[in-house]
Amino acid sequence: MSLLEVIALTGADARAAERGGADRIEVVADMAADGLTPDPDLVAAIRDATSLPMRVMLRANAGFRTTGAELDRLRRAAAGLADAGADGFVLGFLDSSGHIDAAATGKLAADAAPLPWTFHRALDHAADPVQAWRAVRDLGGRLDTVLTAGSARGVDAGVEVLVRRAAGDPAAAAMIMAGGGLRRKHVAVLAAAGVTAFHVGTAVRPDGDWDAPVDPALVREWRTLVAAAAG
Helix, strand or coil, X not given: CCEEEEEECCHHHHHHHHHHCCCEEEECECHHHCCECXXXXXXXXXXXXXXXXXXXXXXXXXXXXXXXXHHHHHHHHHHHHHHHXXXXXXXXXXXXXXXXXXXXXXXXXXXXXXXXXXXXXXXXXXXXXXXXXXXXXXXXXXXXXXXXXXXXXXXXXXXXXXXXXXXXXHHHHHHEEECCCCCHHHHHHHHHCCCCEEEECHHHCHHHCCCCCCCHHHHHHHHHHHHHHHC
């Protein structure tokens, strides 16, 4: 079964995503920083606007590292965001050497329990992506999705990595959600390798502009494309 996740910044985005047939939304704030933790009031408003499953970003800065103070704030925030309507979370950190920070990630994931979570594109920025992929797979818990482009430069540069990773391991294919500059031409190639989950943001906004609202017609086009390719 295929999955289309759409980034929602507002209640209007969430309603448009649902009208267009999205399966899930990711709620973030501040796309100028590539997505940070939103305010609980925004999450509650979006929860009122849609019945779609909603994963909420837990990230305090524009990079992929976190400080002890930031991590403490995020750990406290998780409970409030769950109360506001989050069905799951999006998180993940690198350490100062560019490796997966399993300690910080594990602490935050434990606080997010029992809700499921996605490891986000910090993976694509790791010093050793192959080792990082193994480390992410070992995190366990309720991790069920890894959002990845296969490259820090986006899906155009990383699509072959994703294809190899998915085609060589059905369990990996089941966890991969392709996103980060995803284009329509990538969907069939990735689906043929076993990827069934896809993540879009600017692709469902007029002119690819974050300041434009999600367009349900564009979501519907992507939903049809993903369904046809992933079956």
